[in-house]
C-alpha cells in the first residue's frame with residue numbers, strides 16, 4: 001500500500017498503462033484485459049491488473065496535470081516496482097497535418113512547468129522517451145497501418161491558456177500537440193532509471209477547432225490502446 005494506491009505488494013504489473021482518465025482505465029480493463037482485477041479505488045483513481053495475450057499488465061488512472069500524475073508515477077515506481085510506464089493520453093493538435101484521432105508518439109516533451117526546472121536551476125533538462133519503447137511502438141503502429149506522428153509535444157500546466165501565441169510559436173518549432181503530463185513522466189522515468197513512453201491520441205485541434213466528445217475520449221481511442229498493449233507485452 002502506498003499513500004494514494006491501496007494495492008498490496010505484487011498486485012501491480014511491471015508494465016503499466018497510464019491514462020489520465022480513470023474511466024479510460026476501466027474501459028481498457030473491461031475491453032482488452034482478461035481476468036482484470038481492480039486494485040485501487042482511492043480517490044476514484046481506478047487501477048486494474050489483468051492479462052493481455054497471456055502477459056500481465058496493469059492500467060492506472062493518473063488524473064490531470066503533472067502534480068497529480070507525478071504522485072501516481074512516483075508511487076508505482078517506488079512502492080510497486082513499475083518498470084515500463086506508458087502514458088496513453090489525449091492531446092490538442094497544433095499542426096495542420098496532425099489530424100483528429102491521429103496517434104502521436106511523444107519522442108520528447110517541452111514544458112512550461114516549474115516542477116522540472118526547479119530541480120535543475122540554470123539548466124534545461126531534456127524530457128525524452130525511452131528509445132526501445134519508442135521504436136517498438138513505432139513498429140507496432142506502422143504494422144497496424146496507423147497514421148503515426150513522432151516528435152515533440154508540449155506538456156503544459158495550463159489547459160485554458162491566455163497565451164496561445166506561445167503554444168503556436170512552439171508549433172512553429174515543430175511541436176506537434178499540447179497535453180499535460182508527458183514531461184512529468186519522462187522526468188520521473190529518468191530520475192528513477194525506468195522506461196517511460198507517452199502515446200497520445202488527438203482529441204481536439206487548436207488550429208481547426210474540431211473536438212471529440214468526453215465519451216469518445218473515454219471509450220474509442222482503441223488504436224493507441226492496442227499499440228500500448230502490444231508495445232509492453234511483445
Ligand SMILES: O=P(O)(O)O[C@H]1O[C@H](CO)[C@@H](O)[C@H]1O
Pocket residue numbers: 019020021063064065088089090091159179180181217
Ligand atoms: O486524456 P488525458 O490522459 O487526461 O490527457 C489530457 O486530457 C486532460 C485535459 O482534458 C489532461 O490530462 C491532458 O493531458
Ligand SMILES: O=c1cc[nH]c(=O)[nH]1
Pocket residue numbers: 090091092093159178179180203204
Ligand atoms: O491538455 C490538453 C489535452 C487535450 N487537448 C488540449 O487542447 N489540451
